[in-house]
Amino acid sequence: MTAEFVRPHVAQIGYRSGELFIEQVPVRTIAEKFGTPFYAYSASAVCQRIEMLRDALHPAEVQICYAMKANNNLSLLRILSGLGCGMDIVSGGELERTLAAGVPAQKIVFSGVGKSEQEIKAAVAAGVGQLNVESTEELELIAKVARNVGRKVPVVLRVNPDVDAATHPKITTGTRHNKFGIPYEAALTVYARASTLPGIDCLGLAVHIGSQITDILPFRKTFERVAELVGRIRAQGNTITRLDLGGGLGVSYDGRSGIDIVTYGAILRETLADCGCELTIEPGRFVVAEAGILVSEVLYNKVQGSEKFTIVDAGMNDLMRPALYDARHPIWPIAEPAAETLAEPCHIVGPVCESSDTFGKYEALPPLVSGDLLALGVAGAYCAVMSSSYNARPLVQEILVEGNRYCLARHRQTVAAMLKLEQAGEWIAA
Template identity: 65%
Template sequence: MTTEFSRPHVAYFGYKNGELAVENVAISAIAAKYGTPFYVYSAAAVRERVAKLRAALDGLDIQICYAVKANNNLSLLSLLVNEGCGMDIVSDGEMQRALTAGAPAGKIVFSGVGKTDEEIAAALNAGVHQLNVESIEELDAISRVAGKIGKVATVVLRVNPDVDALTHPKITTGTSKNKFGIAYADAVNTYAAAAARKEINMVGIAVHIGSQITDVAPFRQTFERLAQLTQAIRAKGLTISRLDLGGGLGVSYDGSAGIDVIAYAQTIRETLGDSGCALTIEPGRFIIAEAGALVAKVLYGKNQGNVKFSIVDAAMNDLMRPALYDALHPVWPVREPAADAEALPVHLVGPVCESSDTFGEFDHLPALERGDLVMLGVAGAYGATMSSTYNARPLIQEVLVEGDSFRLVRRQWTVEDALALERDL
């Protein structure tokens, strides 16, 4: 059989002169210089996503705080700082990365359900914009730490709106079954109690209902509940000046439509545009996912009964999403297939000793041979940042492309680097 092979559906990735390129750089040129596997990012794609979101939100008093957990590469963070983005962080490590990348502390939001006393102190000493608080005991800890170091903590209360975003169960965060936030019914009383503490400057409320959401309906339901809660807090004579709307904006992994950011922005205008509060959103995946890809080399092919396998040099430790979330990333051969090439269904798998070390079954690829390069698309988010050294494999290298130039932005973390952590202790 023959088939029309799919083409990359993401901006700045496409075939030029018979092979895949990122912007104006051939994938094969990067592989020749640095070897495989590697992540590659398009700077232009990142800038375009920020610009697209900012244009949709025009006229709103709103700050974009990039969710660092999606991809914390310093070069990418610096690029986003230069685009005017703040940072949403969930650990001291992410805070140090954001500060190192040049993010002003006053544009950093510290989220997360389990901040340690040391992290709280570090955030207060750094002067972050706000701490998003998720439990009464966390408020107690912040009060204690702030009092000890002579600081007043600016706090926003994260509320669980009990809204099902209808996304993957492992990335749903806004229902009563999830560990995140203060129960909606308890929010007003908790806000009032927190505002009464002398070590706390209570300024607002926050929500986050999940990730990879492509329908605006759950956002509208959430923001309507947020508007009601804002009114209830003010009815108690309390001050509220900030609303943190979280992130979760979904992207396309298969060429279908991702979230409509125009409709998303209009939803914010209609529900919270007259709230009188400064707004924050925390997109991560939306900005970086489609701007990145994972490139791997075919090591071997084999048949197991009627099943064809192609074994590549990237593995589940390099890209965890397929094993963790059953995610299916689009795959394209780096060498452009001939128009009459035969499509052969194949399982694309890695070398790690786990059956879960698979990137999926694909029916649109040509015959792959040893040494061929393949690219797994839409891998900029939760790819490199979730990578590990399982099977004592080195952490993967990362490359940034800008126009017709490219550079290494994370070198390969070698086995020797790992051994050095355990020697001569």
């Protein structure tokens, strides 16, 4: 190729004999079986990420609670639960989905800035292991719910440490300009209040400063601020036994810029391993992003002025990140490009009637023709889970791959099923 072609950079996805494989399965074989577009996930890649995390954190004992907002496919949740992971959830729907996957309730952490009273009641009834409190009003509501059912509810206070994670503005969560958490300067007062409320078992603190963080320094600053606060809480005469350190571990979308997970583990141990608290982290993207691909078929090519557009059958409703965050995913033709092939720059775009329905301009792709198959890489996190039925386009199927076998992990939605949800009911007089 005359321009740089970014090849897959995880062991479970790559070219063999001129064809793209996921684990031991040719991607083309899956396409022929199920049609396009579809998501496919490597089970082995997910398991490997958990192993990498545990190795990096050792010898510190840290509970991994997967942030399921990254990808809530039941098959993946069952794999992660089987590996001993808990789950970090942010809605009542995620609570139901997690329980349906067989995750023990005591391994569930319920985060989120806007839990409704109904969601809190459901969490308390299920016996979740921890509710992360983000405001004084939420704290009082949880206390009321707990009193009404005669239970003690385990909570930790999510503190906003006012640390800039140096990531995309739309996924930064740890500065005073964000909606998340209790202000750092108010944490002592709120913690003291929580420790006196009937029905509240105030156990500790939580932080989460953002997503897709590749710089280690913001984590160090955050953990140091947490360690300082632990000392001040104990000096106040209150007990603290848990620290929830959130997620945010960044991955590589270009083969170069993932987080140094070994250094992350060293910083966690240096700052917090001796604080006398149970430690939890909540990775999401780091666990599943590089395990997934979105496979699409080329429909047409067209030229507008000096620009070439290649139109594929996957759209922004299937993968929202480029439109939402200006994200750029690597693209790999299913047929391996020959080294001597002349690159042909083109915009890869979808069929949705929006100019934002574009995956970007790619300089290093070979000439593409109708019927060619492409894989958008690093598509296991914040992709299928953010998809919609815009333009009345049904949600696409998801495939799980393990070794030399694969299975349908989510059926393709049908228009008929969508229409059933909109059958008019009986008129109700006001």
